[in-house]
Amino acid sequence: MSSLRKCSHAATYFPRSLLTHCADSRLLSTQRTTRTITLLCRDVKKTKPLRRAICAAFLGLNLPRGLARAFSSMPPPVEKWWTNETVAVVTGANKGIGYEIARQLAAEGLKTIVTARNAELGQEAADKIARSTGSSNVQFQRLDISDPASVKEFGKWAKAELSTVSVLVNNAGIAFKGNTFGPEEAATTLATNFTGTRAVCESVLPLMPEQSRIINVCSLAGKLRIIKSNALKERFEGASSPDKVAELGQEYVNGVKSGAFSEQGWPGSMYGVSKLCEATYTRVLAEQCRSKGISVYACCPGYVATDMSSWRGHKTTEQGAQTPVWLSLHAPLDGTGKFYSDCKEEPF
Numbered sequence: 237m238s239s240l241r242k243c244s245h246a247a248t249y250f251p252r253s254l255l256t257h258c259a260d261s262r263l264l265s266t267q268r269t270t271r272t273i274t275l276l277c278r279d280v281k282k283t284k285p286l287r288r289a290i291c292a293a294f295l296g297l298n299l300p301r302g303l304a305r306a307f308s309s310m311p312p313p314v315e316k317w318w319t320n321e322t323v324a325v326v327t328g329a330n331k332g333i334g335y336e337i338a339r340q341l342a343a344e345g346l347k348t349i350v351t352a353r354n355a356e357l358g359q360e361a362a363d364k365i366a367r368s369t370g371s372s373n374v375q376f377q378r379l380d381i382s383d384p385a386s387v388k389e390f391g392k393w394a395k396a397e398l399s400t401v402s403v404l405v406n407n408a409g410i411a412f413k414g415n416t417f418g419p420e421e422a423a424t425t426l427a428t429n430f431t432g433t434r435a436v437c438e439s440v441l442p443l444m445p446e447q448s449r450i451i452n453v454c455s456l457a458g459k460l461r462i463i464k465s466n467a468l469k470e471r472f473e474g475a476s477s478p479d480k481v482a483e484l485g486q487e488y489v490n491g492v493k494s495g496a497f498s499e500q501g502w503p504g505s506m507y508g509v510s511k512l513c514e515a516t517y518t519r520v521l522a523e524q525c526r527s528k529g530i531s532v533y534a535c536c537p538g539y540v541a542t543d544m545s546s547w548r549g550h551k552t553t554e555q556g557a558q559t560p561v562w563l564s565l566h567a568p569l570d571g572t573g574k575f576y577s578d579c580k581e582e583p584f
């Protein structure tokens with residue numbers, strides 16, 4: 237790929253890296269530089285200071301400090317690595333954020349497997365995505381993540397029909413509304429958001445080649461700070477296997493059943509605990525997958541207007557899908573195991 241093409245492609249997403257690349261490498265001839273500046277000024281927002289900064293970088297001048305800081309917080313460069321044969325699987329893609337993640341991945345040209353527990357709604361969503369993106373590379377497959385038989389069936393189908401899966405977005409999730417709280421509800425929430433996500437990872441992982449990515453859609457409502465007991469916090473931080481995370485989840489369900497959960501240091505949010513287990517599992521799985529060259533990320537989509545939030549979220553599904561899609565396509569491979577929000581790393 238020529239430097240110019242490399243630069244103009246990256247410009248759409250990564251002006252800072254592009255500027256650094258072009259200014260540092262000094263690979264471009266004067267004529268090419270002029271053409272690339274023109275491309276940049278067209279692709280990047282056309283503000284005067286930004287145009288000046290672009291020109292300054294090309295001329296080897298120092299950027300104004302504010303702009304340099306803005307550029308330096310932008311993500312590092314990642315080239316387009318996928319083709320229309322690269323397979324992405326999205327769970328819970330019949331509506332909400334999952335639908336939008338699948339739509340954006342299909343629009344980017346990946347072969348997109350739309351999964352849902354309701355076959356009719358899932359097929360409808362896949363057809364709609366194919367129509368709206370013009371992609372002939374969108375397929376529906378049924379998957380109920382909380383049903384082990386369905387997960388097994390999906391794994392068998394994927395092995396037979398897809399040679400590999402390079403992107404897995406675990407988006408499917410549930411949250412009981414209002415004041416609903418009880419042992420059965422806690423068990424159901426954990427069974428979907430944590431155990432179901434884990435089961436899908438374990439069934440798809442054997443099909444994932446090096447450089448694949450798993451994105452677990454967690455929540456800022458499931459950060460470590462929701463745990464009141466320091467001893468429990470330490471156990472989450474120190475969890476070294478998926479089974480250890482499962483033990484913690486089961487202890488919470490038992491605590492809700494016995495009524496002792498609060499004095500044991502657990503919060504009243506079943507959803508929060510299930511998402512904390514999912515984020516902790518992400519970290520554990522990332523370590524297990526490191527040697528295979530597979531990256532695993534946790535992220536929060538933000539507060540999004542969907543059925544789950546009773547349409548109260550302030551973000552659109554397009555905005556909510558931004559971080560999971562960015563992680564699917566452009567995440568830094570050294571960010572494995574980390575938690576992201578608004579395309580930036582968040583402390584666990």
Ligand SMILES: NC(=O)c1ccc[n+]([C@@H]2O[C@H](COP(=O)([O-])OP(=O)(O)OC[C@H]3O[C@@H](n4cnc5c(N)ncnc54)[C@H](OP(=O)(O)O)[C@@H]3O)[C@@H](O)[C@H]2O)c1
Nearest residue numbers: 328332333353380381382407408409455539540542543544
């Ligand atoms: N909305 C927010 O503000 C927000 C904030 C933080 C995190 N999140 C997370 O973002 C993800 C997507 O949420 P959303 O807001 O888009 O919610 P949503 O509109 O309620 O969509 C949830 C999706 O998950 C599916 N699902 C639930 N249980 C499933 C199962 N057992 N098997 C397969 N699919 C299942 C649902 O299918 P059905 O249609 O069949 O129910 C639906 O497709 C969730 O993991 C959620 O926790 C959302």
